[in-house]
Amino acid sequence: MPHKGSCLCKQTEIVLDSTHEYQCICHCLDCKETSRSAFSTNVRAPKSQVHITGPVKTYDIVAPSGNTVTCVFCGNCGSAISHLSVFFGDEQVVQTGNFRDFKDIPIKTELFVKDRWAGVPSIPNAAQTQAMPAS
Numbered sequence: 001m002p003h004k005g006s007c008l009c010k011q012t013e014i015v016l017d018s019t020h021e022y023q024c025i026c027h028c029l030d031c032k033e034t035s036r037s038a039f040s041t042n043v044r045a046p047k048s049q050v051h052i053t054g055p056v057k058t059y060d061i062v063a064p065s066g067n068t069v070t071c072v073f074c075g076n077c078g079s080a081i082s083h084l085s086v087f088f089g090d091e092q093v094v095q096t097g098n099f100r101d102f103k104d105i106p107i108k109t110e111l112f113v114k115d116r117w118a119g120v121p122s123i124p125n126a127a128q129t130q131a132m133p134a135s
Contacts, residue, residue, distance in 0.1 A: 005099030007079035012054035014081060014098055018045045022108035023096050024121065027116045030061060034071060034080040035095065038117045039110075041102065044091040052081060063087075 005015040020069070021041045031040035055075030063069050064087070070084040083093040096102035109127045122128055 003099050003101055005096075005102075007074035007077055007081065007098060009053075009074065009077035009079070012052065012056055012074040012079070012081060014094065015051040016043070016045050016080070016094060016099075017049035017051070018043075020045070020102075020105055023102060023105050024109040024111060025107055026111040027114075027120075028064075029113040029115060030063065030069070031112075032115075034073075034083075035097065038120050040080070041096045041107070042093045043102075044088060044098055045094055047084075047090055047092050050082065050092055050094060070095045088110060 001073055003020070005014045006012060022039055023043045025039045027039045032038060052072065056072055057075040058072050059068050060068050060070050065087065067085050067087045072081045072084065073079060074081060079098065080095045081098065084097065098103070101115060107123045107126045109129060110123055111129050112131055113122065113128045114130045
């Protein structure tokens with residue numbers, strides 16, 4: 001079942017042709033800054049199954065790993081859409097907060113829990129990872 005979502009202003013639409021049974025939370029500083037929140041919720045999807053239409057802009061950052069990460073966001077409202085990196089190979093990370101149906105998909109993993117904000121509890125039964133696991 002494809003997932004369909006959009007940015008805040010609805011000008012950028014995202015369709016995932018892939019099916020996802022779980023998602024992850026990331027507590028790293030880059031995801032906090034991109035999401036403007038305490039963490040981001042994400043899935044990794046094959047690039048060939050991610051379709052983004054509408055105005056987008058990109059910018060590159062260097063992750064703590066030294067890899068360049070290309071951040072994709074709506075060119076109008078600035079909503080974070082996805083991240084691309086050589087680390088992800090043929091996949092890209094897509095922010096699930098842009099999709100209404102991901103509210104029903106469980107969290108399986110929390111990344112960068114070493115950077116979790118005080119007062120944000122861990123997700124029961126989710127794997128707790130200190131940093132980014134090897135690809």
